[in-house]
Amino acid sequence: MPNAQIPVLKEDKPKRKASKRIIWILLLLFIVILSVLFFRSTMSQVTEVHFKGNTFTTRDELLKASGLQVGSQFFGVSPSKVESSLLKVKSIQKAMVDKQFPGVINVTIEEYPTVAYELAAEGDLQAILSSGATVSVNNTGIAVEKPILTKWNASDPNKAALCKVLGQIPNELTSDISEIIPSPTESFPDRIKLYTRSRFEVITAISLLKDKVEYLNQVIETEEPGIITMLEADSYVPFEPSGEENGDQNATTHE
Numbered sequence: 001m002p003n004a005q006i007p008v009l010k011e012d013k014p015k016r017k018a019s020k021r022i023i024w025i026l027l028l029l030f031i032v033i034l035s036v037l038f039f040r041s042t043m044s045q046v047t048e049v050h051f052k053g054n055t056f057t058t059r060d061e062l063l064k065a066s067g068l069q070v071g072s073q074f075f076g077v078s079p080s081k082v083e084s085s086l087l088k089v090k091s092i093q094k095a096m097v098d099k100q101f102p103g104v105i106n107v108t109i110e111e112y113p114t115v116a117y118e119l120a121a122e123g124d125l126q127a128i129l130s131s132g133a134t135v136s137v138n139n140t141g142i143a144v145e146k147p148i149l150t151k152w153n154a155s156d157p158n159k160a161a162l163c164k165v166l167g168q169i170p171n172e173l174t175s176d177i178s179e180i181i182p183s184p185t186e187s188f189p190d191r192i193k194l195y196t197r198s199r200f201e202v203i204t205a206i207s208l209l210k211d212k213v214e215y216l217n218q219v220i221e222t223e224e225p226g227i228i229t230m231l232e233a234d235s236y237v238p239f240e241p242s243g244e245e246n247g248d249q250n251a252t253t254h255e
Helices: 013-040 059-066 079-086 157-168 206-222
Strands: 048-052 092-100 104-111 114-119 125-129 134-136 177-182 191-196 201-205 226-230 234-238 252-254
Touching (some): 048 059, 059 079, 059 104, 079 104, 125 157, 157 177, 157 206, 191 206
Parallel strands (some): 048 104
Antiparallel strands (some): 092 104, 114 125, 177 191
């Protein structure tokens, strides 16, 4: 009798493929369930929002401007979009958003520097920033060494130009200036008058102030109160003492 050959069993490939497919489906389903649970948990949400460096804007105002809110999706917050939104606030010069997982957003604000103050029509004190913007202030936002702008028209372009120039001058060079008023002439449409805490009266122009301010401080430090002119040429004339008529003889000029 011929040897009977035992047939070789073949692997059931379709069953093995089906089992692998089921494993992948279950794994995918598990990942989906975990993702749903994660995004519904507090770990995927904004839990804290911190602002640093703001003086003229409140936390509520910054939250509204930025669109940030506790409970929103942490991964849905775009730092660049938040920064762009905050730059629309007139007092903000720069904004930097730092996201820290899980749930913490830190926002650092850099505001335009205060260069002067002004009394509003209602009598409220307002800060004028180097950008020319005007914002209301509270007691914590007042820098007493800044000058007061008076008799300025809100639409006067020279007012914005003055604020820009003041922002470019170091504080120590303007700390003695107490008041600035417009005083235009045909020759100098941007002419201004300054009054100092040390009782000097100064005549100059906005376009010349940055270059002339060092001379102003030199005279204030070395001379008695008087009138300082800083236009095409610089000059100083002390105030005449009562009964004295030879004050012109004491005038000094600096080219």
